[in-house]
Amino acid sequence: MLELDGTTMCKPGPLNPSIRAHSSTLTNKRSRRIKGCGALWGEIDHAQGVPAMLLISIQTLLRGALMVGGVSVVLAFSPLPVAAQERMPMRIAVEGAFPPFNYLDANNKLQGFDIDIANALCETGKFECQFIIEKWDDMIPDLIAEKYDAIISSMSMSLERRQKVAFTEKYYNSPSVFIARKDSPITDVSPAALNGKKLGVTSSTAQESYANHFYPDMKKTVFRSSPELYKGLSDGRVDIILEDKLAIYDWIANTKAGTCCAFKGPDLVDVTFFGEGAGIAVRLDDKERLARLNEALKTIKEDGTYDMINAKYFPFSIQ
Structure with a gap:
């Protein structure tokens, strides 16, 4: 453990697949993780996966071409919508010392704009999320080393950083x-x-x-x-x-x-x-996660969730 500004900064450990949404408690384990990323209001209903009959039907169709009137027809399938996707594990690095975007409150719980945005994305994008408090200097190296899967910590999308990691569309802009x-x-x-x-x-x-x-x-x-x-x-x-x-x-x-x-x-x-604003960083080859995050970000901007979080922290739009 490292001490920085009175905050214990810990290295991340392995993802615990049994994490349940929105528990928001600190443990004394090696990574001092904050579990959760549930909905902004209440507990998330965990996805039960795609129904078995649907999976069987898809598998049957994918085994070969469909015969229609004696003619072989090749079927093309689009990716399943978010609602039908299984929950993807995601370990999220945050600094925890950058108010009002991410910080530890008097009860040692993570709060802030970044945290609320992350929670909303985890619900909308069907991610099973876990927060990890990390020193700022170590964030990109440890992301590349697969110690976590995403950085949601007000990271500006500079040209230098784009050479090392991939970014989502911007989620806020600030000079x-x-x-x-x-x-x-x-x-x-x-x-x-x-x-x-x-x-x-x-x-x-x-x-x-x-x-x-x-x-x-x-x-x-x-x-x-x-x-x-x-x-x-x-x-x-x-x-x-x-x-x-x-x-x-x-x-x-x-x-x-x-x-x-x-x-x-x-x-x-x-x-x-x-850069061109703050974005969420993932590894360069993590294309599926990047696509799901962008889809979830688009959804919360369209359904009013983003505006509600924005208004909680700033009396003006930061998009």
């Missing part, structure tokens, strides 16, 4: 932005104006890469998590920080500590560094 204390004289956030200033960023993020490329002369402090980054700004250890705008919105708008600070400069939307 990056500079933030400084309200009493700061900083108004201009150009590289020339910030030369020599102390900049804070979070480790292994798009914001860190962007700052290294465009602001090489700033004195950088790299923090391990967003909460540490925000504290570093409010404490005066850095002059200004670069962060995802939606991620820090809750801290500025809804916390006492966040009243110290304000956005500086324009929104930053460089696709090369910040």
